[in-house]
Amino acid sequence: MDVEEEIDLAIITVNALIVPKVLEECGKKGIKNVVIISSGFSETGSLEGKKAEEKIKEIAKTYGIRIIGPNTIGIFNSENGLDATFFLEKDVRKPSKGNVSLFSQSGTVGILSLDILTKEAIGIAKLVSYGNAADINESDLIEYFSQDEKTKVIAGFIESVRNGKKFLEVLKKNKKPIVLLKGGKTSFGARATSSHTSSLAGDYKVYSNIFKQFNVIEAETWDDLIDYLKILSIGKKANGKRLAIVTNAGGFGVLASDFAYKIGLELPEPSEKLKEELKKYLPFYASVRNPIDITADADVERYKNVLKVVDESKEFDLLLVIVLIQTPMLDEKLFEVLNEIKKPFAVCMSGKQSR
Amino acid sequence: MDVEEEIDLAIITVNALIVPKVLEECGKKGIKNVVIISSGFSETGSLEGKKAEEKIKEIAKTYGIRIIGPNTIGIFNSENGLDATFFLEKDVRKPSKGNVSLFSQSGTVGILSLDILTKEAIGIAKLVSYGNAADINESDLIEYFSQDEKTKVIAGFIESVRNGKKFLEVLKKNKKPIVLLKGGKTSFGARATSSHTSSLAGDYKVYSNIFKQFNVIEAETWDDLIDYLKILSIGKKANGKRLAIVTNAGGFGVLASDFAYKIGLELPEPSEKLKEELKKYLPFYASVRNPIDITADADVERYKNVLKVVDESKEFDLLLVIVLIQTPMLDEKLFEVLNEIKKPFAVCMSGKQSR
Numbered sequence: 001m002d003v004e005e006e007i008d009l010a011i012i013t014v015n016a017l018i019v020p021k022v023l024e025e026c027g028k029k030g031i032k033n034v035v036i037i038s039s040g041f042s043e044t045g046s047l048e049g050k051k052a053e054e055k056i057k058e059i060a061k062t063y064g065i066r067i068i069g070p071n072t073i074g075i076f077n078s079e080n081g082l083d084a085t086f087f088l089e090k091d092v093r094k095p096s097k098g099n100v101s102l103f104s105q106s107g108t109v110g111i112l113s114l115d116i117l118t119k120e121a122i123g124i125a126k127l128v129s130y131g132n133a134a135d136i137n138e139s140d141l142i143e144y145f146s147q148d149e150k151t152k153v154i155a156g157f158i159e160s161v162r163n164g165k166k167f168l169e170v171l172k173k174n175k176k177p178i179v180l181l182k183g184g185k186t187s188f189g190a191r192a193t194s195s196h197t198s199s200l201a202g203d204y205k206v207y208s209n210i211f212k213q214f215n216v217i218e219a220e221t222w223d224d225l226i227d228y229l230k231i232l233s234i235g236k237k238a239n240g241k242r243l244a245i246v247t248n249a250g251g252f253g254v255l256a257s258d259f260a261y262k263i264g265l266e267l268p269e270p271s272e273k274l275k276e277e278l279k280k281y282l283p284f285y286a287s288v289r290n291p292i293d294i295t296a297d298a299d300v301e302r303y304k305n306v307l308k309v310v311d312e313s314k315e316f317d318l319l320l321v322i323v324l325i326q327t328p329m330l331d332e333k334l335f336e337v338l339n340e341i342k343k344p345f346a347v348c349m350s351g352k353q354s355r
Numbered sequence: 356m357d358v359e360e361e362i363d364l365a366i367i368t369v370n371a372l373i374v375p376k377v378l379e380e381c382g383k384k385g386i387k388n389v390v391i392i393s394s395g396f397s398e399t400g401s402l403e404g405k406k407a408e409e410k411i412k413e414i415a416k417t418y419g420i421r422i423i424g425p426n427t428i429g430i431f432n433s434e435n436g437l438d439a440t441f442f443l444e445k446d447v448r449k450p451s452k453g454n455v456s457l458f459s460q461s462g463t464v465g466i467l468s469l470d471i472l473t474k475e476a477i478g479i480a481k482l483v484s485y486g487n488a489a490d491i492n493e494s495d496l497i498e499y500f501s502q503d504e505k506t507k508v509i510a511g512f513i514e515s516v517r518n519g520k521k522f523l524e525v526l527k528k529n530k531k532p533i534v535l536l537k538g539g540k541t542s543f544g545a546r547a548t549s550s551h552t553s554s555l556a557g558d559y560k561v562y563s564n565i566f567k568q569f570n571v572i573e574a575e576t577w578d579d580l581i582d583y584l585k586i587l588s589i590g591k592k593a594n595g596k597r598l599a600i601v602t603n604a605g606g607f608g609v610l611a612s613d614f615a616y617k618i619g620l621e622l623p624e625p626s627e628k629l630k631e632e633l634k635k636y637l638p639f640y641a642s643v644r645n646p647i648d649i650t651a652d653a654d655v656e657r658y659k660n661v662l663k664v665v666d667e668s669k670e671f672d673l674l675l676v677i678v679l680i681q682t683p684m685l686d687e688k689l690f691e692v693l694n695e696i697k698k699p700f701a702v703c704m705s706g707k708q709s710r
Contacts, residue, residue: 112607
C-alpha cells in the first residue's frame, strides 16, 4: 500500500502522568494534531494537575502541536468515518452524515447528543469534545465551523469562555445559525463547572446579553438544544414572525400559544376573508381564530383543506401543526398532506406506539 | 342475570342539537350521572352554542343530574375498568391501576397524559376530562380527589377557574400532593382558551400566587407535569432540601446543579470528613464537592461505594443519581445498586437502545 498522505493525528488515552512523555514523542515524530482523552489535569483542582496541564501546553508550543483536550471523550467526523470517541457503537448510536456540527466542553453531553440526534434522525457533520481546552477552545471551534463547508448549523455546550475578545470576534463574523447551551448559570452550576472542566462560569447576564447581541439562539435546556437542531437542520428560514397554529388538540394549542408568546412570535388572528375561507372546511364548533382548532374529530381531508388555505395565505410566515394522531379519524395519509406544506413549518405529533 | 345495582351513568355523544332531548330522556329514566362528550356548545362562541349549554344546565337542575362536560373526551377509571373515552386501546395505551388521578379541561391533554403515563409505567386511579364544565368543574374535582381513597396524587390541567372562592376552599382543605399545569398564561394563550373551552384564562399572576400560597406544585410545561407525577407517584417525601448529586457525567451534573438552584433546593458541599470518606473510593481526578463527579470511567462498584456513603450520610436529605449508562464500564448490575438506596432519590439515566 502506498501511503500518500502522512497520518498526523494521535489520540492519547494513557494515564495523565505519562501524557507529557507521549506528547513529546508525538512532537519528535512530527505529529501536529493530538487529541488528549486522559483526565487528571487542571480539572482535579490539584497543583500537580495544573502543573501537568502547563507542561503539555509547553510541549505543544515547542513542537507546534495543536491539542484538543485534555479531559475529553474525543472527536467524531461522519464525513471520513473517523470515530475517536471511547464509546462503542453497540452502546451509543452514531449518526449519519448531516449538516450539524457540535462542540461540547462536556464529553458526556457531547456523546449523548450524538446518540439522541441519531435517534431523532438528525445527521451530524462533526463532533468535538474539547474538555479543559488547554489549546483549542470554544472560540477556535466556532471560527472553524463557521468556515467548514460541511457545517450548516453550529451547536455548542459551553461552561465558560477562555478568550472573551476572540469569542465576540468569531460570533460577529459567523453567518451560520448557532445554538448554545450554557452550563454554570447559577452559583451551584458555577461550582460544579470549576470541578468539572476547571473553568470559571462567569456572570450569566453577560453571556445572555452577548447571545442576544450576536443572534445566538440560547437553548434553556439540553432537550431544547436537541429540538432547535431538529428544526435548524431541516427547516427553512422564515421571513417573519407571524405564526399560524393548526391543531386537532385544543389544549396543546393553548400551551403552544403561551409558548409562542414567551419566545416572541406573533400569533395574528386571520382576516375576516380568511376566516370565511377556513369555515368552508370546518364544522361550526371549530375555531378559526389562531390557533385554528379543527377539533378532535378532524380527518385527513379536513387537515388537508385547512393546511392548504393557511399555507397559501400571505397572513402568516410560518406554521405549526399539532397533531393528536391517536384519534380514530386519522391515519398515515396525513404524512402526505404534511409533506406538501411549502411555508417553513414544524409538526408536533403525539407518538403512537403499537404494543 | 340479577341486576342488583341500577346502572345510572349515561355517556352522550350525539350531535349537540339533539343533546338536550337525550338529556331529558335520561332525567325521565332517573339517570343521575351524565358525561356529555359532544362539542358545539359555549366553546363555539355562538349564541346558539351558549343557549344550548344554558338549556342542558336547566334540564340537569330540573332532574337533579350531575354533568361532566360538554366538549370532553370522557372519563376513565382503572379500578372498575370503566373506559368512557372515545379512544381505542390500540391507539392510546391505557394505564394500569395506580395512585395518580388526573383532571383536565382539555380532552387531548387528558388522553395523551394517559398514554404517556402508561409508557412511563405510572399507574392511574382516575381521569376526568371536564371540558366546558357546565356543571362539575375543577374545584369539584379537586374536592372529590382529595377525599377519594384510591387517589394519592392529584394532577390537573386547567385553563380557567369558574368559582374562585370554592377553588381556594378546596385547595386549603386538600392534604394530598397536587400538581397543576395552567394554560392561557399569556394574551395569546388566553385567546386560545376562550375559543377552546369558552373560559376566561384570568390574570396569571393571581394564579401563580394562589399556587404558592396553597402548596400547589406548578408544572411549567406538560413534560414537567409528567415528570412530577413520576416522582410523586412512587417517591418518598424528603425531610429537607439538601440535595446530593452523584454522577459519572460531569456536564449533566453542571446542568442539574443549575436546575437545583432554579427550583430552590440546597446543594451543600460535603464536610471534610465526608470528603475523606468519599475519596477512599475515587480516583484522584474525581470531584468530591457536590455534584460528586465519579467520572466517566466509573464502574458499578464505584457507584455502589459512593452511593452507600452518601445514602448513609446525615448531610443530605435527598439524592439525585445521573447515569451515563453507555460507558463500557457499566451494566445492568447498577440497577441492584440503585435499588438499595434508602433516601428519597431520583435517577436520571440516558437511554441505551439496542439497534
